[in-house]
Amino acid sequence: MESFFRLKEHNTTVKTEVLAGITTFMTMAYILAVNPGMLSATGMDAGGVFTATVVSSMIATLIMALYAKYPFALAPGMGLNAFFAFTVVLGPMGKSWQFALTAVLIEGIIFILLSFVKAREAIFDSIPMNLKHAVSVGIGLFIAIIGLSGAGIVVPGNGTVLALGDLTSGPVAVALFGILVTGVLLAKNVSGAILIGIIASTLIGIPLGVTMIPEGFSILSLPPSLAPVAFKFVGMEEILSMEMLVVVFTFLFVDIFDTVGTLAGVSSKAGFLDKDGKLPRVGKALMADAVGTVAGACLGTSTVTTYVESAAGVAGGGRTGLTSLATAGMFALAxxxxxxxxxxxxxxxxxxxxxVGLFMMSPIKKIDFEDFTEAIPAFLTIVMMPFAYSIADGIVFGMVSYVILKALTGRTKEISKVMWLLAVLFVLKFVLM
Structure with a gap:
């Protein structure tokens, strides 16, 4: 492991990496329950989707571990699965789930081709360093909102976007307990503090009725069959339709910038970016989610993408592919x-x-707030991620405002050709779609 992952060079140990990988898995394990529940609403077999979710996550995360050697985990993405279920199938388009799976397959194949020509790598490299730092901060706020809302500490407000939840409820009590326990352990430099906090919160939730243990509970169970959902694709007539083009484009747009944003933000926090703001081996990291998406579509699940919860493992000290290898092992156990x-x-x-949202805030100190052509795009990137509830939309606001401000102040030399192209495409996307 030392020779393959170069642990000493990254100032880490096997214990630290494995604990970080388990922590990442624990923070994203919700997808194993959420994804089957969401996709089964379309008529897909929930058991088959569960197995497809686990296996595709394991495949993609193994590629990240052994090929890219980064501590990032992958799984079917939230938001993309909602678009799959509630727009393409159950929403206004009214297509079959087989149609949606075919769109995911086409998207994955396009991603593999784009990875070979380094198109997505060029997009990653084109994002200015200040915006990369801003993405990290924005992701921190974004995942903090996910955590707070999932626990019920904040809820949809009456006349406002968010409001304070019922602080006397069981879930809120468990969450506040978890924050305090984790905080104390971190202050005392206890290894695996985040993971211990998750376990402690789960246990304290049992007497409070928050952690539910079903009747006839059994720890072990055989995986459900993939047969009802695997390799269920539509014919060429539907593949060549305009509706398929629209669906594939939407999947492509959201996935590209969710993945690029997550890689940029978490890499900024982990110190993986070089002096030019580039991520070594980024092409290999992007290939992991491309192959994972193709595998997921074949097995029977929605688009696989790099997970922002990977930040939990990085915050726990994960620095190499051994972290994601441990996460893949946890998926296998799951x-x-x-x-x-x-x-x-x-x-x-x-x-x-x-x-982890707190940990992701530290790159804000590296943002140049004296230059308003840098500060305003960075600020918009930060605030639009939680407010629009989308990493991709935060990047769009940041990049478009960056190009406009630089152009209007006569500093066009600071705008790369890729940034110009992306800004135009972003504007057209929101005007025409």
Whole structure:
């Protein structure tokens, strides 16, 4: 492991990496319950989707671990699965889930081709350093909102976007307990503090009725069959339709900038970016989610993407592919321990996301706030991620405002050709779609 992952060079140990990988898995384990529930609303077999979710996540994360050697984990993305279920199938388009799966397959194949010609790598490299730091901060606020809302500490407000939840409720009590426990452990420099906080919150949730243990609970179970959902694609007539073009484009747009944003933000926090703001081996990291998406579509699930919860493992000290290898191992275990993993409530993982949100804030100190052509785009990137509830939309606001401000102040030499092209495409996307 030392020779393959170069642990000493990255100032880490096997113990630290494995604990970080388990922590990442625990913060994203909710997808094993959420994704089957969401996609089964379209008529897909929930058991088959569960197995497809686990196996595709494991495949993509293994590629990230052994090929790209970064501590990032992958799984079917939230938001993309909602678009799959509630827009393409159950929404105004009214297509079959087989149609949506075919669109995901086409998207994945396009991503593999784009990775070979380094198109997505060029997009990553084109983002200015100040915006890369801003993406990290924005992601911190974004995942903190996910954690707080999942625990019920904040809720949809009456006349406002968010409001304070019921602080006397069980989930909120569990979440606040988890934040305090994790905070104390971090202050005392206890290794694996975030993971311990998740476990402690899950256990304290049992007597409070937050952590539910179903009747006849069994820790072990055999994986459900993939047969009802695997390799269920539509014919060429639907593949060549205009509706398919629109769906594939939307999947492409959201996934490209969610993944690029997550890689930029988490890499900025982990110190992986070089002096020019580039991520070494970024092409290999992007290939992981491209192959994962193709595998996921074939197995029977929505688009696989790099998870922002990878920041939890990075915050726990994960610095190499051994972290993601441990996460992939946890996915493999989840096939047979599904009841155990899916019983972890959002109130128990919420504190971890809040604390990681804090960790993601540190790159804000590196942003140049004296130059307003840099500060304003960075600020818009930061605030639009949580407010629009989208990493991709935050990047769009930041990049478009960057190009406009630089152009209007006569500093066009600071705008790369890729940035010009992306800004035009962003504007056209929102005007025409």
């Amino acid at each position: 096939l047979f321990f599904a009841p155990l993993f899916t019983m972890i409530p959002a109130a128990a993982t919420g504190p971890a996301l809040v604390i």
